[in-house]
Amino acid sequence: MKGFTLGQYYPGNSFIHRLDPRAKIILGILAIVCTFLCKTLFSFILLFALTLILAILSRIPLKILLRSLRPVLFILLFTSLVNIFMTKGENLLFEYWIFHVYEEGLWNALFMIVRITSLIVMTGIFLTYTTTPIALTDGLEQLLSPLKKLHIPVHDFAMMITIALRFIPTLAEETERIMNAQRARGVNFSSGGLFKRVRSLIPILIPLFVSAFNRAFDLANAMECRCYHGGEGRTRLNVLHYKAADFIAMILLLGIGIGLFFANRFTFGGMIR
Amino acid sequence: MKEQFVKTEELSFSYQAENENEAIPAVKNLSVEFSSGEYVAILGHNGSGKSTFAKLLNLILEPVSGRLFVDGKERTAELSEGELLDLRRTVGMVFQNPDNQLVATIVEEDVAFGPENLGYPREELRKRVDDALATVGMTEYASYEPHRLSGGQKQRVAIAGVLAMTPRCIIFDESTAMLDPSGRREVLSTIRRLNREEGITIINITHYMNEAAEADRILVMNDGELLFEGTPDEVFSRRDELLAVGLEVPQSAELVFRLREAGIDLPTEALSTPEKCAACIADAYFAKRKGGAVDG
Incomplete structure (x- = not known):
């Protein structure tokens, strides 16, 4: 799980890779x-x-x-x-x-x-x-930042996507842990018909959701502690x-x-x- | 005499119960002072209100009643957004789960998150990020993704993220609880260094006795109230009171108390570190041998 890369990104250093x-x-x-x-x-x-x-x-x-x-x-x-x-x-x-x-x-x-x-x-x-x-x-x-003048919450959407991307590996690890925990309790994920398999996902999804919500509360606290107050007046370390x-x-x-x-x-x- | 830095007066907080009208008190009329540059540990059983209390100190939770003073200014009156940000900049907080407090997908961007929110210009951001990463010894991991780091490393990144806002006080809310022993050592030595070298006031909430023993002062909380406080030596000499609220003394101190129970007369004044306990037992042993030699 440590070598997990997101999406289809193909690491390289070609002319196109280096474009903005x-x-x-x-x-x-x-x-x-x-x-x-x-x-x-x-x-x-x-x-x-x-x-x-x-x-x-x-x-x-x-x-x-x-x-x-x-x-x-x-x-x-x-x-x-x-x-x-x-x-x-x-x-x-x-x-x-x-x-x-x-x-x-x-x-x-x-x-x-x-x-x-x-x-x-x-x-x-x-x-x-x-x-x-x-x-x-x-x-x-x-690219979309001019839309902020029209009160479209561009920053908020970008922040949501960033956080989603940040948590994908974390939640993937969590899913694996929950699956192992359920396997240890005798849940079988790989056999049975479609209906049975879908049903066996429930004991994964519920704990996953509960933990995702807990993480979200924690993260919101941590962000507030670090003075997050929306995109207003925010500067960036890495500017394109x-x-x-x-x-x-x-x-x-x-x-x-x-x-x-x-x-x-x-x-x-x-x-x- | 050190100047007082954080002070609470009769601070209270209650959680709303699920059946509407009932309020469950979590912190009851707590009046505490922390002086500048002090290292304080807060001990308490689960549900003793210690985490809630910590969240009151930078107004992540709003107290129901009471007053909070930080750096000489009252912070519980109506605060403007600027004043609230100033408070959170001054009193930083590191949480328990390292995974749940890293926001960005790259270490250096995560460290920059706080200062970015405060609107520092880019050169200043760069400098703060580099300084903070150097302080916690994570410079070489600047471009890593957080999920490739170990627990201790993640927690050090989280500390760097708080440090980059140049706080004068950092609250650690059970920040070592989810780490393995080596991760815990990493984080603890970082905490110690921040306190000694950077002069940052440390409030470490924990239920590890050995960790609390490192502090200058320990506050023991139970049921939302301050039970007693004192230096580690003082606190760990009150073993029975600690046991009564679901806490314990460090193992080496426990040994001294057990020996006392077995009828060996040992002093209990200085038991905060294994070394002190060993010295205490050794002193008694040699004293007895000497006495025995005189008798015989």
Whole structure:
């Protein structure tokens, strides 16, 4: 449990790892916009190339990047099937009973796969893989700090996330301890049907909740003892600083986005319907 | 004569019972003084009100009645937020469970948490964090995640977090209770150093007798009241009274009392450390041998 790392963070020191977390959040958003700008085969090829280049720049093994696609595998499969069979077009390729497959449907399916894949992989590269959750929270807090003027409690949310991240390993350890304690009392967590297994979680969850609440009271006291009084007038030990590289990366990606938009003018091959 | 630093006058607190109207008194009319630079231990059985009392001293709990003076100023009147923060800056507190008092995910950021709340500029924050970590000997762990540290180390980080606010008094609320023996030693030696070298007033709430024996003065609490107080030597000479409230004397002192019960005439004035007890037994032994030699 001591070697527990949070989220998908892949430790490294690549160009992308070293970017400011705020810049990476903006880059992540730009990347999402980029994927939705693409409409033709040419721009999708460029998008795919961009994703590959980013993957190489981040120095994250391809195997690990592909692992992030596992949760969306079903969506990928489902959307491509829907696209293949439901798209109406001009060039009928295949017909059987109620199934009609048009050329346009195949293109659409391909484009959706490229779009979703690059979306997941690129946001992963910019955010979860190269940025620790805590840096991400810091970045988000400082990026959204102008919203404080609108009385949106940005600091409070960031503090809540920070504390949640801080306590994940603690509560994970606690869960293990409780499970062992219940095992010692004869609870069996690994056999029986679904219903039985879910029911065997109750003797874990209740003590876990009780202890989490006790911890929360303790923590609130400790924070008050250390003069916590909300975000007002609070200074920071580690303040984020934009570097030249951050601006260059953002301008570059913005340029690429504009480029992708104009690449839609080359209309060879298929285009999205 | 040392100046008085914390003073309570008839301080009381009661918890609200679950069935609404009933109030359960936890601290009853407690009047105590702590002088500047003093090392005081508070002993008491579970539920004796010692932790509640500690939380009254920096107004984490608000007393029902009575007055609190810290550093010459009354703190129980209506306080502005600034005054309340000043009080908590002056009287820091370290709790029992090291896991439940670390806020940030990195050691140095956790140490910075207090000073950050007080709004110090960055250079000052840096200096305070570095100084505090150096004082507790945790400098090399500055960029660690707290959950990778041992219990004693976590507790030292918690102490650093309080130190970084430059308090003049630190209350330790059973801060060694959850630690293993080596962790306890680490924390105790840190406490001792803070008291001797930094001149910080220490109030150590504990139920370890050996720990209390290190203090200049011991307060014994029972049922929300101050039972008696005195130097460790004085307090541990009153073994029967301690036993009556669910406490005990250190094992070495217990030995002296048992020997007395067995009919050996031993003095009970100075029994706070094993060394003193050993000296006491040795003196009696040699005195007897000498006497025996004269007889024979």
